[in-house]
Amino acid sequence: MPPPNPDWVKALKPSGVQGSELLEQERAKSTLDTDQLAAFLFTQDVLDRNARILEILQADPVFDKSQNYFRGRTERIEASLARAKALRRLHVKHKWSQEEYQAANELISEPTPYGLHASMFLKTLQEQGTPEQHELFLRKANNYEYIGCYAQTELGHGSNVRGLETTATWNPQDKTFTIHSPHLTASKWWIGSLGKAANHAVVVAQLILNGKSHGPHPFVVQIRDLVTHEPLPNIHVGDIGPKFGYNTMDNGFLLFNHVKIPHINMLSRFSGVDPETSKYIRPANPALVYGTLTYIRSSIVLQSGSVLARGVTIATRYCAVRRQFQDRDAGEEETEENQVLNYTMVQHRLLPLLAASYALHFTGRAMINIYNENQKRMSQTRTAKDLDDAKRGAGPEELNPGSDLLADLHAISCALKAFASTTAAEGLEVCRRACGGHGYSAFSGIGSWYADYLPTVTWEGDNYMLTQQVARYLLKSARAVLAGKNPDNSISRILKEFIRRRDIGAAFDVLGDDSDLVDAFAWRVAFLTFEALKHRDEEKQSWNSLLIDFWRLSTAYAQYLVVKYFYDALQDEATKSALDPDTVALLRKLFQLFSLHHLEAQASEFFTSAATTVRQIQLARTKRSLALLGNIRPHAVRLVDAWKFPDWQLDSSLGRYDGKVYEDLFHRASEVNPLNDIVVDPYPESPVLFKKLLKEAGQKAKL
Amino acid sequence: MPPPNPDWVKALKPSGVQGSELLEQERAKSTLDTDQLAAFLFTQDVLDRNARILEILQADPVFDKSQNYFRGRTERIEASLARAKALRRLHVKHKWSQEEYQAANELISEPTPYGLHASMFLKTLQEQGTPEQHELFLRKANNYEYIGCYAQTELGHGSNVRGLETTATWNPQDKTFTIHSPHLTASKWWIGSLGKAANHAVVVAQLILNGKSHGPHPFVVQIRDLVTHEPLPNIHVGDIGPKFGYNTMDNGFLLFNHVKIPHINMLSRFSGVDPETSKYIRPANPALVYGTLTYIRSSIVLQSGSVLARGVTIATRYCAVRRQFQDRDAGEEETEENQVLNYTMVQHRLLPLLAASYALHFTGRAMINIYNENQKRMSQTRTAKDLDDAKRGAGPEELNPGSDLLADLHAISCALKAFASTTAAEGLEVCRRACGGHGYSAFSGIGSWYADYLPTVTWEGDNYMLTQQVARYLLKSARAVLAGKNPDNSISRILKEFIRRRDIGAAFDVLGDDSDLVDAFAWRVAFLTFEALKHRDEEKQSWNSLLIDFWRLSTAYAQYLVVKYFYDALQDEATKSALDPDTVALLRKLFQLFSLHHLEAQASEFFTSAATTVRQIQLARTKRSLALLGNIRPHAVRLVDAWKFPDWQLDSSLGRYDGKVYEDLFHRASEVNPLNDIVVDPYPESPVLFKKLLKEAGQKAKL
Incomplete structure (x- = not known):
């Protein structure tokens, strides 16, 4: 640590109106009840719980964040492993629930080497293991004697799971499987918690029985010695190296050279190998496997709002503190600089993201509700046809969309996962840039959060890949509607309404009526769906030539869903009874801003589908959006306050609740930054680089 | 360094068709002469020069890149300082020109602590110093006895230079200036080369004479001891801490506590203080100061193409090597997976960026030509009016646009700097994501390049701020045209043509005629300009309420310029004589793809301005773009080869010329990554984190 600032520096304050005063003024300008809104967003129980956990974490020096931004990769892994261990001990000590443990992780806000153990490894053992396997693996895993990971992705294969190269070959003689990596591209890759922490892995490998492949299946494999933690023989394992973000996680690689495991190590709740006959036992219901993926995608949708809100909180507070230039139309006597948040260009970038x-x-809430609803129905009403479909190995996209919620849910979760995670990721970068130069400092707290979040647009289904699945579902739905089938689901109703009105045309009043605004988004989805169907079924265009249209279609569908769910939430009686009418009215402005912002951005699709008039789109772009920005502006700081991020969680100089932005930036740079411990030799002819540490220099000077 | 791979791992190869074969096939598919095209892009002399320099750099271990992605901040500064010194010694030894030194820096591709010394410090001393000051400061600076930086930006002030808080108060008694930081926000901030390397700074401070401020002026201030390199008394200086990128640079902070400097330290070629009368000497021509900024912006435009080309090169090669899924319309017998580059969705993301x-x-070439043309004219024909304007302190935007090229040049450089740097920065991130999961690995080589480039969208004029200056120029030009003035410059011609045809309407054949495509972009600029003018002058809308329109307008203007310059370059006889007709035809496809891509993305502006028909825009989106993607696809790898980036410069596993993508990813992860030297203790109850180094473990095992 560098020496403290000299006294004359300590005496300095930022010039002009202080950041703390500016944020106080902001909060005084709006009467929005942030506590009420926060309790509505999260429930008071959750807020209280988070406060309790925060206190525990802050009291433990292992969770101290002050060095986070300065550490190199090895030191970061060291710190995050220490935190993972400490968090596990707290988990046990305080008898935390899974939700509480998760809340603690969110407050820490960095992945740890226990991350994949605590999620996918345990979940897969639980869901895909038999009771015997639970006893054998899960008990020890729950107890952290076995520390594991979920090894699916390979160096040569990500999205295409069926193309995985690792093999698990059944040996009838000794009733074992041989796990093997036949090629370099078979190396497991990107596997979280594998690089350093795991001693076990669930390895997804092609099951080979009598020379025939039965597709990818999960196997439990011990990879490191339980005492020395050295790799076992014929296993090559390690960390894959630094990444754009996520560097507190030990993503790893893993290769096998004919490694034998016993029969019991194949997770066989759904499918397996009969050890006596060496016959394959087919899965009873493959839809259940899709269930897990759908759950993960739904969780990504649920998180996306608060992921983005973090960046919006930081940028909004800082743009209220930062002042730059006078207003050009202000008189000569105006000498105070203008808060950056007053500029419409900044509002135009930031407030639609706040919305x-x-x-x-x-939307995330609605998604989880649909997921839970589906889980309930699935366990109640499984039809004979479903079982038939399942037995012939149909993916959910091939299941009849009318038969249950599964196909709807799958499409909705794919469309929303792609849209929500892209919106959150790209929105964070917009927030970072809206902070101007200081957004680039690590102390802004946005850059690392953004970099850590970025893989979300690729994993659990690449956002572009997913749009094909959504399009397939929409095309299938459109074909069903045209064939006169009448499934009573949301998408069919939209498509039927479009057909009904197509000839008389639509003229939705997107500026005058919020429900018309929702309908305009639905209309565009139907229009694009039938266009795509015509290209595919009538014009027989190749699938590949339609991928761009499919991506646009899926995005349109996702935007419709978000607009619809936001609208529905505000119509809900529970909302109206929980919140002041003024708060609901303000949220309605956010709804309008969000909707019109996307309507503007995709104006040409609304033009060509004739969902509304050219004049309304022009007005939306000019007058209406500007008016909404002006309406929302006074409440911006309170609207981000309602997310209730503690400063400790944000770890941002720019996003501090108290507005002491410049003091904090300066403190971290001058008094924490370890580079300021060092004096260099700057001359080109000198081979010396670091002359000495300042601290020593200071001590010598004193002597 | 971790131990080498075991023999059974060494024996593994990637599965299927090898990356090297795939790239060979790609190169065989196209007859594009990459050497000819490269010589046209850069000249053969430059290519030969770069090859010569590359050889020198590769021979010196200080420039070895293999550890770059693994180092922490302090180690990175250490390495980059060592490189800066070595490069300076090579500069002297090989008697390099400034261009050769610059070329070496580009091959290294990381900023060093000498960066701002070698550019802004020397340039400012040169341009703003008197001959006496050249003798006193510049000679030693050129010799690296003085190592300096350019200290303008402050903690509280970036874009608004007039708002800087640091003061330089003239003391008539002893003929000195007192440099002082009255507030914390006065701290110089973000200053490259200041944090560790500099012993001098050009400090931009408010000149105070007899209690009156005369605005910001440059002063040379010694900040560290020339022998001990410790900060001088009453100076607080250091590194501002880690950033999103640019971490090999020591961006610094700097505060002064009433530091006295002699009269000679005010750089006074253009303005100064008469030491006898204590009177202010006004600058003879403030336009010259704007000249430097314009030069820097023009350089940013010039670089933007190759900045982006680097990401496109990596992504294109990798997408030709990476295979994933079979084509959905391919028959059952098709078992080989498809090259990712064959998917239209990937082409749609990547090929417009290639274009x-x-x-x-x-565009960058054209920009530099205009700049040079202007420099020539400025030195020849300075009118009496220019001098008058200059004397009353008018900025270039207030100079009569017809009087010389300066106002045009200023607006063009602002519009293009904003558009080109945004396109390059955001394009790099698109390239990174187009690489799928592996794009996230540091070894992709895109992430760090992107992160280092990002400040370009903020510095030298924030890209959003700049659009106001462009709009001001366009409004002024429109007013001149409406007033019947007839300046013969490009923008006036566009505006007049719009007025002439406004009543009969435009119907540009954007699909049939390339010059019509250029005209459609011009038409849209004129339409948006007159719209904005109406809002401002007739409807008296506030400046602030128009900022979003201004940003759209400036972007439209920049897009027009790029389309126009690209078109002109292909029409040029020099181009036609230097390149095969096939190559010119291929470049024309790139021109069309680029233009139609932006026409599609901003379709609603082309709709409302009625630049072309709705039908043409729809066709552009569907048929035409897809056809162009298909036309360009076979030449994609050769088109990126023509940029001639050596592998050493790209430092990317994914972008290797030979296609050995997976081998290189694996080698770096397994055999270079220092984290694989470490064995952790994974158990939560154990306080131990790192058990030992593998190497030791390996040695023990052998004993």
Whole structure:
């Protein structure tokens, strides 16, 4: 640590109106009840719980964040492993629930080497293991004697799971499987918690029985010695190296050279190998496997709102503190500089994202409700046809969309996962840039958060790949509607309404009526769906030539869903009874801003589908959006306050609740930054680089 | 360094068709002469020069890149300082020109602590110093006895230079200036080369004479001891801490506590203080100061093409090597997976950026030509009016646009700097994501390049701020045209043509005629300009309420310029004589793709301005773009080869010329990654984190 600032520096304050005063003024300008809104967003129980956990974490020096931004990769892994261990001990000590443990992880806000153990490894053992396997593996895993990971992705294969190269070959003689990596591209890759921490892995490998492949299946494999933690023989394992972000996680690689495991190590709740006959036992219901993926995608949708809200909180507070230039139309006597947040260009970048954070929050809630509803129905009404479909190995996209919620849910979760995570990721970068130069400092707290979040647009289904699945579902739905089938689901109703009105045309009043605004988004989806169907079924265009259209279609569908769920949430009686009418009215402005922002951005699709008039789109772009920005502006700081991020969680100089932005930036740079411990030799002819540490220099000077 | 791979791992190869074969096939598919095209883009002399320099750098271990992605901040500064010194010694030894030194820096591709010394410090001393000051400061600076930086930006002030808080108060008694930081926000901030390397700074401070401020002026201040390199008394200086990128640079902070400097330290070629009368000497021509900024912006435009081309090169090669899924319409017998580059969705993301890299290259060339033309004219024909304008302190935007090229040049450089750097920065991130999961690995080589480039969208004029200056120029030009003035410059011609045809309407054949495509972009600029003028002058809308329109307007203007310059370059006889007709035809496809891509993305502006028909825009989106993607696809790898980036410069596993992508990813992860030297203790109850180094473990095992 560098020496403290000299006294004359300590005496300095920022010039002009202080950041703390500016944020106080902001909060005084709006009467929005942030506590009420926060309790509505999260429930008071959750807020209280988070406060309790925060206190515990802050008291433990292992969770101290002050060095986070300065550490190199090895030191970061060291710190995050220490935190993972400490968090596990707290988990046990305080008898935390899974939700509480998760809340603690969110407050820490960095992945740790226990991350994949605590999620996918345990979940896969639980869901895909038999009771015997639970006893054998899960008990020890729950107890952290076995520390594991989920090894699916390979160096040569990500999205295409069926193309995985690792093999698990059944040996009838000794009733074992041989796990093997036949090629370099078979190396497991990107596997979280594998690089350093895991001693076990669930390895997804092609099951080979009598020379025939039965596709990818999960196997439990011990990879490191339980005492020395050295790799076992014929296993090559390690960390894959630094990444754009996520560097507190030990993503790893793993290769096998004919490694034998016993029969019991194949996770066989759903499918397996009969050890006596060496016959394959088919899965009873492959839809259940899709269930896990759908759950993960739904969780990504649920998180996306608060992921984005974090960046919006930081940028909004800082743009209220930062002042730059006088207003050009202000008189000569105006000498105080203008808060950056007053510029419409900044509002235009930031406030639609503020609206998006709320929109995604309500969408995430709706998504989870649909997921839970589906889980309930699935366990109740499984039809004979479903079982037939399942037995012939149909993916959910091939299941009849009318038969249950599964196909709807799958499409909705794919469309929303792609849209929500892209919106959150790209929105964070917009927030970072809206902070101007200081957004680039690590102390802004946005860059690392963004970099850590980025893989979300690729994993659990690449966002572009997913749009094909959504399009397939929409095309299938359109074909069903045209064939006169009448499934009573949301998408069919939209498509039928479009057909009904197509000839008389639509003229939705997107500026005058919020429900018309929702209908305009639905209309565009139907229009694009039938266009795509015509290209595919009538014009027989190749699938590949339609991928761009499919991506546009899926995005349109996702935007419709978000607009719809946001609208529905505000119509809900529970909302109206929980919140002041003024708060609901303000949220409605956010709804309008979000919707019109996307309508503007995709104006040409609304033009060509004739969902509304050219004049309304022009007005939306000019007058209406500007008016909404002006309406929302006074409440911006309170609207981000309602997310209730503690400063400790944000770890941002720019996003401090108290507005002491410059003091904090300066403190971290001058008094924490370890580079300021060092004096260099700057001359080109000198081979010396670091002359000495300042601290020593200071001590010598004193002597 | 971790131990080498075991023999059974060494024996593994990637599965299926090897990356090297795939790239060979790609190169065989196209007859594009990459050497000819490269010589046209850069000249053969430059290519030969770069090859010569590359050889020198590769021979010196200080420039070895293999550890770059693994180092922490302090180690990175250590390495980059060592490189800066070595490069300076090579500069002297090989008697390099400034261009050769610059070329070496580009091959190294990381900023060093000498960066701002070698550019802004020397340039400012040169341009703003008197001959006496050259003798006193510049000679030693050129010799690296003085190592300096350019200290303008402050903690509280970036874009608004007039708001800087640091003061330089003239003391008539002893003929000195007192440099002082009255507030914390006065701290110089973000200053490259200041944090560790500099012993001098050009400090931009408010000149105070007899209690009156005369605005910001440059002063040379010694900040560290020339022998001990410790900060001088009453100076607080250091590194500002880690950033999103640019971490090999020591961006610094600097505060002064009433530090006295002699009269000679005010750089006074243009303005100064008469030491006898204590009177202010006004600058003879403030336009010259704007000249430097314009030069820097023009350089940013020039670089943007190759900045982007680097990401496009990596992504294109990798997408030709990476295979994933079979084509959905391919028959059952098709078992080989498809090259990712064959998917239209990937082409749609990547090929318009390939086109943009060429478009920006030709635009940058045109920009530099205009700059040089202007410099020549400025030195020849300075009118009496110019001098008058200059004396009353008018900025270039207030100079009569017809009087010389300066106002045009200023607006063009602002518009293009904003558009080109945004396109390059955001394009790099698109390239990174187009690489799928592996794009996230540090070894992709895109992430760090992107992160280092990002400040370009903020510095030398924030890209959003700049659009106001462009709009001001366009409004002024429109007013001149409406007033019947007839300046013969490009923008006036566009505006007049719009007025002439406004009543009969435009119907540009954007699909049939390339010059019509250029005209459609011009038409849209004129339409948006007169719209904005109406809002401002007739409807008296506030400046602030128009900022979003201004940003759209400036972007439209920049896009027009790029389209126009690209078109002109292809029409040029020099181009036609230097290149095969086939190559010119291929470049024309890139021109069309770039233009139609932006026409589609901003379709609603082309709709409302009625630049072309709705039908043409729809066709552009569907049929035409897809056809162009298909036309360009076979030449994609050769088109990126023509940029001639050596592998050493790209430092990317994914972008290797030989296609050995997976081998290189694996080698770096397994055999170079220092984290694989470490064995952790994974158990939560154990306080131990790192058990030992593998190497030791390996040695023990052998004993």
